[in-house]
Amino acid sequence: DTGVSQDPRHKITKRGQNVTFRCDPISEHNRLYWYRQTLGQGPEFLTYFQNEAQLEKSRLLSDRFSAERPKGSFSTLEIQRTEQGDSAMYLCASRPGTGRETQYFGPGTRLLVL
Amino acid sequence: AQSVTQLDSQVPVFEEAPVELRCNYSSSVSVYLFWYVQYPNQGLQLLLKYLSGSTLVKGINGFEAEFNKSQTSFHLRKPSVHISDTAEYFCAVSPNAGGTSYGKLTFGQGTILTVHP
Numbered sequence: 001d002t003g004v005s006q007d008p009r010h011k012i013t014k015r016g017q018n019v020t021f022r023c024d025p026i027s028e029h030n031r032l033y034w035y036r037q038t039l040g041q042g043p044e045f046l047t048y049f050q051n052e053a054q055l056e057k058s059r060l061l062s063d064r065f066s067a068e069r070p071k072g073s074f075s076t077l078e079i080q081r082t083e084q085g086d087s088a089m090y091l092c093a094s095r096p097g098t099g100r101e102t103q104y105f106g107p108g109t110r111l112l113v114l
Numbered sequence: 115a116q117s118v119t120q121l122d123s124q125v126p127v128f129e130e131a132p133v134e135l136r137c138n139y140s141s142s143v144s145v146y147l148f149w150y151v152q153y154p155n156q157g158l159q160l161l162l163k164y165l166s167g168s169t170l171v172k173g174i175n176g177f178e179a180e181f182n183k184s185q186t187s188f189h190l191r192k193p194s195v196h197i198s199d200t201a202e203y204f205c206a207v208s209p210n211a212g213g214t215s216y217g218k219l220t221f222g223q224g225t226i227l228t229v230h231p
């Protein structure tokens with residue numbers, strides 16, 4: 001059984017460039033979450049999918065951020081016109097359909113914007 | 115809305131000593147409670163969770179936590195720590211009622227546990 005995977009693990013980009021991250025959840029997990037973790041802080045919720053539907057977006061998610069989950073399987077998180085403040089670890093988690101179940105986290109994608 | 119406060123940002127302790135990492139939360143609805151551990155450059159791993167029932171919850175690696183509803187606390191304890199327990203620990207809550215926020219985790223700021231030989 002494979003866990004949650006994320007790609008790439010590290011990304012260095014220049015300010016103003018666009019970046020895209022991918023998350024592959026545990027198969028048959030219909031709930032998928034994106035979190036952002038900055039240095040010295042706990043993860044902060046960004047957005048959440050149930051199957052292919054994006055059900056909630058945080059106010060942290062500016063209009064430069066977009067997330068998709070086509071066909072309810074993998075998900076992508078795109079940041080357009082990156083800024084230095086976007087530098088963070090981006091974590092993906094998945095869980096089955098009931099709230100009592102654990103969220104399983106991927107290893108994260110560490111983004112550095114120069 | 116929920117918020118989580120971890121009262122200690124860093125906890126140094128000697129090997130084989132007991133440790134307690136403190137967590138308080140605030141919520142307008144009933145919540146589930148979690149402790150996660152994060153090793154350097156890795157994702158989060160669940161240590162234990164409180165969903166309902168007994169307020170004393172046992173988790174992996176010898177950790178346990180006690181839910182205190184009146185004090186809105188969920189402190190993590192281990193009677194004897196090892197060098198390998200050195201990591202960052204996060205307390206988190208999620209609403210346990212229906213709605214779109216069901217299952218969404220709100221984390222504390224984290225506590226760095228450093229175990230010295």
